[in-house]
Structures are given as structure tokens and as C-alpha cells.
Amino acid sequence: MAIEGEKKVIEIELEVSNLVKEIKGSYATGKTRSYEWRMSQLQRLLQMLEHHEQEIAEAIVADLSKPRFEALIYEVAMLKNACSLAVKKLKHWMMPEKVKTSLTTFPSSAEIVPEPLGVVLVISPWNYPFLLSLDPVIGAIAAGNAVVLKPSEVAPATSSLLAKLVGEYMDNSLIRVVEGGVAETTALLEQKWDKICYTGNGRIGRIVMAAAAKHLTPVLLELGGKSPVVVDSSINLQVATRRIIAGKWGCNNGQTCVAPDYLLTTKDFAPKLVDALKHELEHFFGENPLDSKDLSRIVNSNHFSRLTKLLDEDRVSGTIVHGGKIEKSTLKISPTILLDAPRDSLIMNEEIFGPLLPIVTVEKVEDSFDIINSGTKPLAAYLFTNNKKLKEQFVMTVSAGGVVVNDTVLHVSVDSLPFGGVQESGMGAYHGKFSFDAFTHKKAVLYRSFAGDAPVRYPPYTKGKLRLMKALISGSILSAIFALIGLSKD
Known part of the structure; x- marks a missing residue:
């Protein structure tokens, strides 16, 4: 064999x-x-x-x-x-891009040829x-x-x-x-x-x-990676929870590279958020989500076993506040919410890529930024808030492949935005024109005629030639004129 x-x-x-x-x-x-x-x-x-x-x-x-x-x-x-x-x-994408040239190459023209x-x-x-x-x-x-x-x-x-x-x-x-x-x-x-x-x-x-x-x-x-969702209290709770559910369970039942991997919110707001998620989940997928035709199954038995292992960890099972139902024969796992699973547990350290959603609580919402930045950079990061200052802080502070404010996942459908990761969540980007660029070499092309051949670039080198070349490289026409005058006196 x-x-x-x-x-x-x-x-x-x-x-x-x-x-x-x-x-x-x-x-x-x-x-x-x-x-x-x-x-x-x-x-x-x-x-x-x-x-x-x-x-x-x-x-x-x-x-x-x-x-x-x-x-x-x-x-x-x-x-x-x-x-x-x-x-x-x-x-349009295939057209060469005309670019400016410098005094150093005068007279000339240049373009970038894809x-x-x-x-x-x-x-x-x-x-x-x-x-x-x-x-x-x-x-x-x-x-x-x-x-x-x-x-x-x-x-x-x-x-x-x-x-x-x-x-x-x-x-x-x-x-x-x-x-x-x-x-x-x-x-x-x-x-x-x-x-x-x-x-x-x-x-x-x-x-x-x-x-x-x-x-x-x-x-x-x-x-991919562990894409976080930060939820502030200053939101439309129903709209926010529906959009979180759509990104987590409504896209391949969590088996999506940009699906929310875990939520972060304040201790005070967490109970309201959990209740809202439970209500909307039942509305979307019914009382028995394992029977819902609107939820994908887990792709195969290996991934099913990996996900059930995350749930079966002793310290994690007690943190399940919703769901947790599994059906091995159909490879289905119901939408599951966990509250404050230990930070060193498997579910908090591995990319979940499935229908399990841990919620991490913090004292104030800004504390969540430090938690996100303490891990590897995610493919996507999401924030729900009506606080303008918090939006600005999130975009400036959190490094991720892409950021969405007040929704999840939808940035991948915008072809004018690049889609890709950073560090361990990936390198390079595509979508729309960015896809063309990803598979293109941008070739620099400079055109010159035989006219205007300046002896200043050739030996023997002199102090006057040095002054003129410095002026040309700096792009200063006035300095070049003075240097040229000086050169004529050398």
C-alpha cells in the first residue's frame, strides 16, 4: 500500500x-x-x-x-x-497612468504601465x-x-x-x-x-x-482571526442585535472569516444585550433552531468535533447563557452565547469559525480596545455606538483588516474598499480595482529623446557640477539657475 x-x-x-x-x-x-x-x-x-x-x-x-x-x-x-x-x-484599469517627471530628467515623460x-x-x-x-x-x-x-x-x-x-x-x-x-x-x-x-x-x-x-x-x-464586536450602550438595541446576528449566524452559521468571533460590552449593559440577542435569535430561527432551514450545518465531522470540544471544556460549560444544543447526526449546533468565559480558555484563544459567541464584559467600553489590541490583529473589527468620540477612537486605536461601525460583515460587499488582513489575519487585499492591482505589476517607464543631453552628469566631476546636480535633484528651478551661472564661471 x-x-x-x-x-x-x-x-x-x-x-x-x-x-x-x-x-x-x-x-x-x-x-x-x-x-x-x-x-x-x-x-x-x-x-x-x-x-x-x-x-x-x-x-x-x-x-x-x-x-x-x-x-x-x-x-x-x-x-x-x-x-x-x-x-x-x-x-480604464488597463490604461497607463501618466506621471510627472523632474528637472533631473528634463526633457522627458513618464508613465506607469500595468x-x-x-x-x-x-x-x-x-x-x-x-x-x-x-x-x-x-x-x-x-x-x-x-x-x-x-x-x-x-x-x-x-x-x-x-x-x-x-x-x-x-x-x-x-x-x-x-x-x-x-x-x-x-x-x-x-x-x-x-x-x-x-x-x-x-x-x-x-x-x-x-x-x-x-x-x-x-x-x-x-x-481570518478572532474578529471582535464592541457594543456600547448608546445604540438602537434591536437594530444592533439583528445586525450582529446577521453577521454571526446569518452568514454560514458563523463559518465566515469576518464573522463576529466575540463581543465586548460593559458589565451593566451585558444583561440587556443577552436578552435582546435571545429574543431576536428566537424570532429568526424559532424555538428549536436545530430544525431551522435558515441555518447552515457544520461543514463536516472534524469541524463539528472541534467546536463541541470548545463547548465541552469544563470551565466554559458553566458560562453558556443561551443555546448549546447539538445534533451529531445532522452536524448542527444551535446559536450559542457564553458570558465571561475564562480568558485563557480555548474558546477565547482560538478562532471559533462556528455558531458560538462569547461575550466579554468590561468596566467601561474603552477598556475593550486594550483587550483587542493585546491579541493578534483581526481580519475585521466592529463597533456599535452613537458616540462620535468613541467611533473616532475605535478607528484610530484598533488595528484590523477592516472596520465597520454599526454593522457587521457588509464591508466585504463594497467593491470600492480593499478586502484583506493585517499581520496574522493576512497580507494583501483584493475586491474591485484592488483585485486587478493585486495581480498586476506597475511597471515604471521613462521616455527621453536624444535632445538636451547635459554634460553635468558626466565626468570629470567638478564643484560646479555638484552644485547644479544638487539643485536639479531638489527640484528648485531658481537654485538650478544660480548653479548654472556658477558653473559657467568655473
Whole structure:
């Protein structure tokens, strides 16, 4: 069996190596650089999404038991929007940017020319298996790159459908899907890429970065983290709780990289907040949320076991104030609220990525900022308040990939904002024009004629030449004139 396993790994490595060689050969023809190729591929991708919307939703539901509403809105509709924006803006994005030059290079002109990086690898996660697979691909295609996409094997129905549809709609000499598990991903990471985009957890993110370092390959990492929600008492309590619930349990039942991971509020306000959350949760998902069709199940038994382990920790079980119901046969966990779980417990130190929501109480709301900043920087940070000074302090004090005031999660739908992490929550950003930029090299180009060749830059060097060159570099026309006068007297 071990020998057969080794043979299989060698076969996978050879297949991947040959595939990458083929795509690099196709990219070397320069086909992807044209506006026509990029536009045709974006339009084909948009057609694919429009023609197979229901089939895509069915695959997502099969993999995650995600509510059809969420599959259609948070994945298909958002992808259509991203692709439509790229189609609309592509010509503008591709235009060189004219920039000013200096006295040092006079006479001259200059521009920044966006060019594709080359052949890029996109490794996507299971929680939004269509959105987070194709959203980076849209940016890579718009920027003129060839792309290899590796979808998550944890969402097999979606992975299979992606391979099928991309094979039917896209230019397979330059855009390909590689299905499989660890062996395929490992083989892909051994290849030399021009950029790698990975969405997932920090443990695998480190593996990706280590592999990329061997070839000095740039990486775009979106890694998540413990995204906090600070709740002040000066709020519309019903609206705030509904928006917290929508971000935590209404997006894949907490299995979202920007889902609220824990709440912070004052000891005095905590009881009101808990009661409001309980009331709205029952209104949204009923008295028995395990039967609700509007809650996703946990993706698989491994993640289910990980989440139940967080709940089963002895010191944590006594802090559950709502929910805590589990159903192993359906891999469902009800929306669960915990109050003041120990700070050194697993649930307060690991990214939860599920329907469990701890609430941390503080004496005054400003104390929550120190708690957030004492940990690793999150992918998102949320604040609910009507206090203008508190809003300003939060934005200035708390470092996170993105910040939302008086809502959760919605910043990812704003294509004029970059989406990405900071430090351990990721590096780089995409969405909208930022996706194009993420897969683009901004090439500096300076144009000069043979006229105006100044001897001042050439040996033999003199004090007068030195004065003139300093003046030219400083950009001072007056100083340059005086230096030039002085030079003529030398």
C-alpha cells in the first residue's frame, strides 16, 4: 500500500508539473495581454454564472446545507457584481497612468504601465466555495494573467462543478482547475508561480508562505482571526442585535472569516444585550433552531468535533447563557452565547469559525480596545455606538483588516474598499480595482529623446557640477539657475 501511495504521489506531481509547463507555454505567447482576450474571458465567466445559477446554488447547498438564499445572494450575486464591474472598468484599469517627471530628467515623460504578473495560483476555501474561488480569478484574468485554481476538497460538489464549468466556458490553455486534496495542493505549491493567492487558516497560510519563499513568489493571504464586536450602550438595541446576528449566524452559521468571533460590552449593559440577542435569535430561527432551514450545518465531522470540544471544556460549560444544543447526526449546533468565559480558555484563544459567541464584559467600553489590541490583529473589527468620540477612537486605536461601525460583515460587499488582513489575519487585499492591482505589476517607464543631453552628469566631476546636480535633484528651478551661472564661471 505504501508503494502504491508513493506511485500515486509521483503521478500527481508529474501531472501538475506538465500542466503548469503547458500553461506557462501558452502564457508566453502573449495572448493574455490583449484587452480582447481578457474581456472575452470575463464575459464568458459572467455567462457561466448567469446560465448555471441554480446548478451552482444546488452544489453549494449539497456541500454545506447552506440556505439557498445565502448561496444565491452571498456567492452567485456577489460574483456577478464583481465580474460585471471588471467588464465595465477593464479598459480604464488597463490604461497607463501618466506621471510627472523632474528637472533631473528634463526633457522627458513618464508613465506607469500595468502589466500581468504571469501565471498565478489561487487556492480557495470551503466556506464560500464559489465566491472565494472565482472572485480572485476575476481579478487575475482582468489583469491579464493565466490562472490555476485549486478549490477545496472539503466542498466536493462545488469543486467538481467548478472544474466542469471552467472546462466548458473558459480558455483551458490558460485557465484551469485542479481538483484533489493534500497531495495535489502540495504538488502545486512545489511549482514556481508568479503569485499565489490563498484563503484559509493561518496554519496552512504559513505552509503556503514557506513554499512561496523558495521561489521568492509574492503571496496574497486572507487568513481570518478572532474578529471582535464592541457594543456600547448608546445604540438602537434591536437594530444592533439583528445586525450582529446577521453577521454571526446569518452568514454560514458563523463559518465566515469576518464573522463576529466575540463581543465586548460593559458589565451593566451585558444583561440587556443577552436578552435582546435571545429574543431576536428566537424570532429568526424559532424555538428549536436545530430544525431551522435558515441555518447552515457544520461543514463536516472534524469541524463539528472541534467546536463541541470548545463547548465541552469544563470551565466554559458553566458560562453558556443561551443555546448549546447539538445534533451529531445532522452536524448542527444551535446559536450559542457564553458570558465571561475564562480568558485563557480555548474558546477565547482560538478562532471559533462556528455558531458560538462569547461575550466579554468590561468596566467601561474603552477598556475593550486594550483587550483587542493585546491579541493578534483581526481580519475585521466592529463597533456599535452613537458616540462620535468613541467611533473616532475605535478607528484610530484598533488595528484590523477592516472596520465597520454599526454593522457587521457588509464591508466585504463594497467593491470600492480593499478586502484583506493585517499581520496574522493576512497580507494583501483584493475586491474591485484592488483585485486587478493585486495581480498586476506597475511597471515604471521613462521616455527621453536624444535632445538636451547635459554634460553635468558626466565626468570629470567638478564643484560646479555638484552644485547644479544638487539643485536639479531638489527640484528648485531658481537654485538650478544660480548653479548654472556658477558653473559657467568655473
